[in-house]
């Protein structure tokens with residue numbers, strides 16, 4: 001499958017403009033703060049919930065504790081209460097405690113920036129690791145690929161891949177490096193509002209003329 005760089009440039013430029021009216025995902029829109037621990041914890045909180053909940057719970061938690069040491073000082077019940085609205089709060093509280101403990105004890109309180117080191121910590125998968133590296137450390141040498149990035153890249157015909165990991169590998173071969181930082185944010189927003197996983201709004205899609213609509217059987 002051949003995708004011209006010119007088309008990739010056009011899609012990114014259109015989505016950059018389109019995305020201005022939307023609030024960007026929590027701790028992803030900017031890497032100015034460069035606080036990998038907060039990015040990592042916000043990402044763990046964001047699993048299987050809406051961004052509004054992630055924002056609310058991250059803010060509530062970080063007001064009380066935003067370092068591994070401070071998180072470990074919270075008892076389980078208090079932590080669960082703070083992150084309650086993010087859903088799956090019991091499991092998330094356990095994961096946050098475990099991650100904080102490993103970072104404090106094994107890494108002296110500093111989040112490792114290496115993807116493999118991050119993934120060696122129980123509870124951290126590739127998506128969370130790459131989001132932490134790109135948005136927490138500002139090191140855009142990988143492309144965080146969640147379900148939205150995976151689905152949209154395949155529908156556009158940019159990649160042909162069965163898993164997000166394979167999609168990321170193929171994207172890194174064709175997407176100019178300058179876009180690696182923002183691609184996740186743009187596709188996540190676009191996936192939430194237009195190119196929905198189940199039933200995309202192709203009729204109001206601003207990048208339709210660039211899309212091969214691979215495997216799109218039904219749309220609105």
Ligand code: SF4
Nearest residue numbers: 195200202205208211
């Ligand atoms: S045309 Fe449809 S499938 Fe293609 S990017 Fe737009 S919404 Fe998604």
